[in-house]
Amino acid sequence: MTLHANRRQFLTAAGGLTLGLFLPLNKRAAAQSVVAGIIQADEPVAATFEPNAFIRIATDDTVTVLVKHIEFGQGTYTGLSTLVAEELDADWDQMRAVSAPADAEIYANTLFGLQGTGGSTAIANSYMQMRQAGAAAKAMLIAAAAETWNVSADEITVSKGKVRHEKSGKESGFGALATAAADVPVPVDVPVKDPKDFVLIGTDRPKLDSLAKTNGSADFAIDIYRDGMLTVAVAHPPKFGATLINYDDADTLAVEGVAYTHQVPNGIAVYASNTYAAFKGRDALKVNWDFADAETRSSAQMTQEWVEAAKMGSTVAEESGDVDAAMEGAAKRLSADYTFPFLAHAPMEPIDGVIEIRETDAGREAEVWMGSQLQTVDHGTIAATLEIPQDRVSINTMLTGGSFGRRAQPGSPVAAELAAIAAAPDQAGSYKMLWSRSDDIRGGYYRPLTAHHLEAGLDADGNIVAWRNNIANQSFLRGSAFEGLIQQGIDATAVEGSTKMPYKWPAHRVTWAEMQTPVTGLWWRAVGHTHTAFATEVFLDEALIAGGKDVVEGRLALITDSPRDAGVLQRLADMIDWSGPQEPNGRARGIALHESFNTYVAMAAEVSEEDGRPKVHKVWCAVDCGVAVNPNVIRAQIEGGVGYGLGAALYDAITLAEGGEVQQSNFDDYRMLRINEMPEVEVSIIASTEAPTGIGEPGTPPIAPAVANAWRGLTGESIRQLPFVGADA
Amino acid sequence: MATVTIPTPRPTGKELEEALDDGITRVRVNGQDHELTVDPDMPLLWALRDELRLTGTKFSCGIAQCGACTVMVDGVAMRSCVTPIDAVDGSEVTTIEGMDSAEAKAVMEAWVAIDVPQCGYCQSGQVISATALLMENRKPSDTDIDEAMVGNICRCATYTRIRQAIKDAAEKLEA
Numbered sequence: 001m002t003l004h005a006n007r008r009q010f011l012t013a014a015g016g017l018t019l020g021l022f023l024p025l026n027k028r029a030a031a032q033s034v035v036a037g038i039i040q041a042d043e044p045v046a047a048t049f050e051p052n053a054f055i056r057i058a059t060d061d062t063v064t065v066l067v068k069h070i071e072f073g074q075g076t077y078t079g080l081s082t083l084v085a086e087e088l089d090a091d092w093d094q095m096r097a098v099s100a101p102a103d104a105e106i107y108a109n110t111l112f113g114l115q116g117t118g119g120s121t122a123i124a125n126s127y128m129q130m131r132q133a134g135a136a137a138k139a140m141l142i143a144a145a146a147e148t149w150n151v152s153a154d155e156i157t158v159s160k161g162k163v164r165h166e167k168s169g170k171e172s173g174f175g176a177l178a179t180a181a182a183d184v185p186v187p188v189d190v191p192v193k194d195p196k197d198f199v200l201i202g203t204d205r206p207k208l209d210s211l212a213k214t215n216g217s218a219d220f221a222i223d224i225y226r227d228g229m230l231t232v233a234v235a236h237p238p239k240f241g242a243t244l245i246n247y248d249d250a251d252t253l254a255v256e257g258v259a260y261t262h263q264v265p266n267g268i269a270v271y272a273s274n275t276y277a278a279f280k281g282r283d284a285l286k287v288n289w290d291f292a293d294a295e296t297r298s299s300a301q302m303t304q305e306w307v308e309a310a311k312m313g314s315t316v317a318e319e320s321g322d323v324d325a326a327m328e329g330a331a332k333r334l335s336a337d338y339t340f341p342f343l344a345h346a347p348m349e350p351i352d353g354v355i356e357i358r359e360t361d362a363g364r365e366a367e368v369w370m371g372s373q374l375q376t377v378d379h380g381t382i383a384a385t386l387e388i389p390q391d392r393v394s395i396n397t398m399l400t401g402g403s404f405g406r407r408a409q410p411g412s413p414v415a416a417e418l419a420a421i422a423a424a425p426d427q428a429g430s431y432k433m434l435w436s437r438s439d440d441i442r443g444g445y446y447r448p449l450t451a452h453h454l455e456a457g458l459d460a461d462g463n464i465v466a467w468r469n470n471i472a473n474q475s476f477l478r479g480s481a482f483e484g485l486i487q488q489g490i491d492a493t494a495v496e497g498s499t500k501m502p503y504k505w506p507a508h509r510v511t512w513a514e515m516q517t518p519v520t521g522l523w524w525r526a527v528g529h530t531h532t533a534f535a536t537e538v539f540l541d542e543a544l545i546a547g548g549k550d551v552v553e554g555r556l557a558l559i560t561d562s563p564r565d566a567g568v569l570q571r572l573a574d575m576i577d578w579s580g581p582q583e584p585n586g587r588a589r590g591i592a593l594h595e596s597f598n599t600y601v602a603m604a605a606e607v608s609e610e611d612g613r614p615k616v617h618k619v620w621c622a623v624d625c626g627v628a629v630n631p632n633v634i635r636a637q638i639e640g641g642v643g644y645g646l647g648a649a650l651y652d653a654i655t656l657a658e659g660g661e662v663q664q665s666n667f668d669d670y671r672m673l674r675i676n677e678m679p680e681v682e683v684s685i686i687a688s689t690e691a692p693t694g695i696g697e698p699g700t701p702p703i704a705p706a707v708a709n710a711w712r713g714l715t716g717e718s719i720r721q722l723p724f725v726g727a728d729a
Numbered sequence: 730m731a732t733v734t735i736p737t738p739r740p741t742g743k744e745l746e747e748a749l750d751d752g753i754t755r756v757r758v759n760g761q762d763h764e765l766t767v768d769p770d771m772p773l774l775w776a777l778r779d780e781l782r783l784t785g786t787k788f789s790c791g792i793a794q795c796g797a798c799t800v801m802v803d804g805v806a807m808r809s810c811v812t813p814i815d816a817v818d819g820s821e822v823t824t825i826e827g828m829d830s831a832e833a834k835a836v837m838e839a840w841v842a843i844d845v846p847q848c849g850y851c852q853s854g855q856v857i858s859a860t861a862l863l864m865e866n867r868k869p870s871d872t873d874i875d876e877a878m879v880g881n882i883c884r885c886a887t888y889t890r891i892r893q894a895i896k897d898a899a900e901k902l903e904a
Contacts, residue, residue, distance in 0.1 A: 073848030073885045206844060213849025214840040214856060216785020216825030223784035231779070256768055274779040275788070276771040348789045348797060348850040348884045401787070401850025402884045437790045632844060636890070640847055643886020667794035667882060676875035678888035 049178035051137035051186065053106045054130065055084060061161065061175035063090050066100040068107035068126070069117040070373050070407070071209065072347075072400040073640070074696040075633035076122045078207040080130050082629055083123075086200045087134030087192055088141075090174070091161035097208050102375035102395035114376035118408045118523070120597035120694020123629055127692050128192070135190040143187075144180035145172060195627065195689055204632040209399070221398040224354040224369045226430035230259055230271040232421045233282035233434060237267060239294040239660045240444060241518030244268070244287065251284040261285070262424035266413070269421050271431070279436060291660075295518045299449060299656040303339050306451035306515055309472040310337065313453075314513035315489040317471075318499040321507025326466035330457025334546055336539055337453050339721050340531040341653035342446035343524050344670060349401025350440050353418040355382075356430035365392040370418065371400030373408035377481065381412035385419035404644065405523040406445060410480030413445075413520075438665040446654055447524030448473040448494070449517075452535035462547025464558075467508035469498045469536065475514055476521035493523060497532030497596060497701065502562035503540070503555070519656070525644055526596055526697040533594040533701035534649075534708070534722065541590070541709045542718060551709070552578050555593055564600045564624050567686055569593050571622035572602035575684055581713025587617065590709025592702040597694035600624040600686075603642075603702035605679070607710035613725050614711050616646060616679040619703065623683060626690035634695050635683045641699025642681050647673030649704035650725050754818045758783065759827025769815035773807075774798045776814045777824060785825035785853045789882075796881035799854035800824050806861035808880075825853035832863040832902065839898035847885035855881050859895050867902055869895060 049057040056064040065081040077097035085095050100107045107115045110125040138158055145163045146153035149170045157164050164171045195201070212218040237243065247268050249261045257277025262269045268285055272278035297305075327333065353370035366386055372378045372395055383390040400407065407414065418433045435443065450473035457466035475491040477483055485492065495512050524530060544554035552573050559565045572578075572591065581588045587608040594601055604620045621638050628634055651671040655663045664670040708719040754765040758781060765776055772791075777783045777800070786809055789797035793808040800809045801823040828837075836859045846852045855878070862869055862877035869877065874895050883891070 073846075075847070206841070207846075209849065210841045210844045210846055213846035213852055214837050216853045216856075218849050219784070220787075220850060222788065225779075225782055225784075274767070274771070274775060276768065276775040276779070346884060348787070348795070348848065348882070350789065400848065401789075402848040404884070434788075437792075636844065636847060636887070639889055640885045640887065643888060644884070647886070666792055667790050668792065672795070672882045672884060673886060673888075674882060675878045675888040675891060678886060678892075681889055 049140075049182045051140050051181070052133050053100070054133040055088075055137045057137065057174050057178045057181070059175040059178055061094050061173045062096050063088065063094050063174065064096040064098055065130075067097050068100045068109070068115060069122040070371060070397050070400055070403070071097075071099070072371060072373075072403045072407075074122065074637060075207060075630070076117070077209050078205065078633060079123050079629055080126050081208055082200055082205060083126060083130035084134040086198060087131045088138045089158040089160065089199070092200065092205055094161050094174070095208060099397040102372065102379045102397065104376040104379070107375070114374070116374035116376060116408065118373060118405070120599070120696045120698065122696070123692045124598070124694060131192045132190065135192050136187055139187045139190045140181045140184040141174055141177050143184045144177045145170075148177070148180055201627065201629050202631070205630055207633065218399050220349055220401050221354060221370050222349060222352045222432075222434065224398070224432065226354065226356055229354070229430040229432055230273065231275045231278040231432045231434060232272075233270050233278040233436070234264060234266065234417065234421070234439075235268045235270070235282050235285050235287060236439060236443060237289055237294075239289070239291055239296070240520065241294040242289045242291050243293070245290050246288050248286040251286070252281040255281040255284060257281075260425075264417065264420040264424055266417055266420070269424060271425070275434060278434070293518065294660055295656065296660040297517075297656065298658045298660070299342065299654070302449055302517065302656070303451065306449060306472045307337055307339060307453070309513040309515060310451040310453040310470045312513065313468075313470040313511040314472075315511055317490045317495045317510045317512050319509040320505070323466050323468055323507040323509040326507035327455065327457040327468065330465055331460040332458040332546065333455065334458070334543055335453070335455040336542065336718070336720055337451065338531075338535040338538070340447075340450040340534070341655065341722060342449045342519065343530075343648055343652055344441050344446055344654050344664075345402075345404040345406035345522075345524055346440060346667075346670060346672070347400075347402030347404060347406055350437060351406070351414055351435040351443070352433055353414065354430065354432045355418050355422040357386075357422050357428050359428045363392065364388050366419075366422065367394050367396070368418065369396045369398050370415065371403060371407050372397050372415070373403055374412070377410070377412045378415035381415045382419040385416055386423050404525040405527070409445065409522060410477060410482040437667065441654070441664050441666060441670050442662040444520035445522035446519065447530055448476065448521040449519075450531045452498075452531065454535060454539040456539065456543040458543065458547045462549060464543055464547065465506050467505045469509075470511045470513065471495050471498060471532070472513040472515050474517055474519075474521050476523070478514070493527050495532065496528035497594065498528075498536055501536065502565040502593075502595065503558040504561070505558075525641070526700040529594065529596040529697070529701040530645070533592065533596070534705045537592040537594060537702070537705035538708045538719070541712065550580070551591060565593060565595060568600045568602040568622040568624050571684055571686060572604055572620060575620045575622060575682065576604050581710065588710045588713035590706045590711065590713055592705035592709060594702045594705075596698045596701055599693045599695060599698040601698050601702050603706045605703065605706040605710050607707055607714055609714055614650070614707055616677075616707055618680045618682070619706070621681065621683045621699065622686065623695075623698070624686035624688055625695050625698070626688050626692040628685045628688070629692055631685055634685055637695040638683045638699040639681045641697065642703045643673050643678055645700035645703040646679070646707065647671070647677070649707060649722055650677070651723050653723055653726065754814045756814075756817055756819075757821045759823055765814060767814060769813060771814045772810050773800070773812040773814050773817055773822070774809040777809060777822070783824045783826055787850055787853055789851070794882070795851070796854040796858060797851045799857045799881070801828075801857060801861070806858055825856060828857065828860060830860065830864070832898070833860045835898040835901045836860050836863065836894070839894040839901065842897065843890055843894055845887050845890040845894050847887055851881060851883045855883065855891055859891070859898070862895065863899060863902060867899060869899060
């Protein structure tokens with residue numbers, strides 16, 4: 001079975017090579033760093049058998065998987081451990097998971113060419129790697145048993161954590177064989193199971209981290225306390241692109257507990273003996289900022305400029321046929337403009353990290369605890385900032401309180417700020433960087449402000465004969481280490497989902513206008529799909545209705561050569577007994593179909609009107625993500641993706657006032673979906689033998705268009721501007 | 730650090746009144762007595778975390794908007810991020826680490842049984858709010874659950890499972 005490269009260039013093998021070229025050369029040296037040693041200090045693993053870089057089997061029978069991906073809620077500890085357990089024929093109860101150290105070679109994402117988590121690739125890139133690791137370990141346990149019992153290896157079976165020799169009646173757990181297995185030569189090319197023999201893959205299994213995340217014992221970066229550690233709050237520029245002129249810290253130093261302040265590249269760092277003093281001291285700074293290069297436009301003004309640019313069209317991202325002629329000859333033409341605000345990720349755990357600088361005989365070294373989503377880039381950034389070799393920096397990737405893309409940054413600004421905080425005092429010590437919620441909401445790295453201009457031409461029978469989609473937004477890859485991923489003038493992350501659509505039209509053109517702003521942008525759960533799914537699925541509904549078509553039948557007619565798209569849409573139609581948008585209970589249903597990260601999702605939302613606003617009661621979802629490694633986790637990610645996308649669609653916008661200051665600062669004015677607003681979610685997973693694909697992101701894009709399409713069915717109104725309601729609801 | 734954590738007998742009556750005025754905050758946390766000589770305005774959240782190293786209580790918004798910092802103060806669920814340490818002088822605080830009532834155990838068991846947590850960061854607060862609900866109301870309706878849990882944000886949107894787990898815990902407590 002081969003992994004299909006994701007359509008995003010970021011994820012292709014070529015993309016990985018490109019990345020390598022753009023990374024500092026000293027990254028490669030990092031590969032030589034310690035492999036086995038750096039398991040989180042408070043979770044020592046008594047390993048006696050280390051068959052490979054991913055598995056540790058201890059004499060107490062526990063099997064610990066070193067997980068190369070960050071665990072931030074998507075379930076990767078459970079997912080990767082399932083792959084290992086399957087091939088090892090372990091019992092699920094003996095499985096444990098810990099975070100692997102940062103190591104660009106051993107723990108690389110096989111689709112990226114560096115260690116990192118993104119693009120919903122954790123299972124996709126690990127599927128064969130983890131299974132092979134498990135299969136090799138099992139072969140070594142069998143070889144050890146064969147030698148110990150003096151029997152033929154062929155006669156030994158393994159099941160649920162027990163190694164057995166039927167004829168002699170001998171049986172052993174893994175732990176008792178661990179020492180002997182450690183002396184077995186590492187086998188190569190051990191075959192993995194035929195999927196029909198899967199015992200664990202494809203069945204619901206409890207998550208490995210649920211207990212620790214329920215009783216408060218799970219440690220996040222914010223929970224790390226080192227002896228003598230100082231907590232550091234940084235005053236950041238109040239506008240994007242502003243720079244520091246000077247500052248007065250007299251009042252700050254008067255705050256009990258404040259130790260000192262330092263200027264760092266992104267502001268002024270206040271070091272204190274506790275968090276309360278750090279924030280209080282930070283707030284007491286008097287700072288003069290230079291706004292000469294700052295963004296001073298309001299987001300309303302920017303939106304207008306983005307809309308105008310989208311109307312004009314720009315660099316062609318994809319086209320077929322002669323769209324101008326087809327549009328000209330159409331019997332009926334429709335057009336619509338859609339706008340999408342900046343969005344903050346707002347993970348529950350604010351941006352944070354701990355760094356300890358130690359002076360040793362061999363020179364300065366650093367140990368870091370953080371929620372690193374791109375370990376390789378963070379690793380290089382920290383070493384470069386501290387001006388020490390990368391092999392003297394170790395990173396403990398912590399359990400992380402959400403990210404949704406926030407902690408994967410092309411230029412590693414979070415890691416850079418953490419390292420700069422540690423570098424400034426120029427001495428041994430440990431420091432916890434902690435952002436307040438307001439630092440996070442106002443701190444940029446937003447889903448970019450985006451405008452779409454859509455046009456459709458219909459023939460006399462109502463068939464779509466021409467499709468035009470012009471997009472305007474910024475590129476957050478421009479100027480970063482990932483700039484090489486912008487190819488032929490197109491940043492795929494800005495337009496993905498508007499190109500390579502499953503729908504076939506006689507003529508179409510998709511263009512992208514690159515807009516400029518110092519407001520920092522970033523991928524936000526599902527990246528470009530967060531706006532392309534909405535614009536295309538809402539406009540398609542309008543075009544189908546204008547052509548007199550049923551929105552399900554009409555879509556199915558356009559995707560006859562896309563069986564997996566058709567499969568989820570048909571499944572969804574069956575789930576909801578589709579017969580049109582109106583429901584007898586005064587509610588309406590809307591649907592959306594959108595593939596992202598090679599996972600196919602069809603979604604329906606049932607909506608009523610409450611105080612002039614949409615109230616979403618129930619969501620149905622049919623999903624095809626290839627082999628369903630753990631359906632329990634897949635359902636959870638769809639539920640979560642729906643809630644995340646729905647909250648943003650209903651309420652969220654980061655806006656800049658006249659002059660360029662962000663107008664939101666916390667959960668009171670940047671509003672999160674709450675339990676009373678969460679719809680019931682029903683998920684149906686398509687049975688598949690295709691290689692598994694992503695699930696962390698694909699549940700998010702379809703919810704907003706499904707709700708908007710339901711709202712049109714309910715009220716006749718078309719929603720063309722997000723959010724639907726706004727924060728004051 | 731300006732912290733003394735020597736267990737002392739809890740004062741009562743007149744002795745307690747005097748103790749409240751002496752600049753030392755005395756709190757019993759998870760059954761253990763502590764004397765804190767920190768800034769009386771320091772939020773209970775930071776006293777618990779930075780001084781007592783009880784890290785299960787989480788910081789997220791700092792303005793009582795999300796519930797991640799929820800703890801029990803004298804049996805009532807409170808947001809520790811906006812509760813000055815001074816305001817809990819002489820009080821009994823229970824954090825997630827000390828939640829061991831029948832209701833708390835039922836809630837936590839139900840949470841794990843259906844894998845409520847995703848990132849897990851908000852869950853200490855969710856568990857405490859759910860426990861507080863079940864202490865008052867053994868048979869909560871959907872509306873009761875909404876009202877009790879609306880102050881606890883989960884960015885992973887584990888809400889459907891939170892609702893289910895509360896119902897499961899309630900059922901178990903009734904049995």
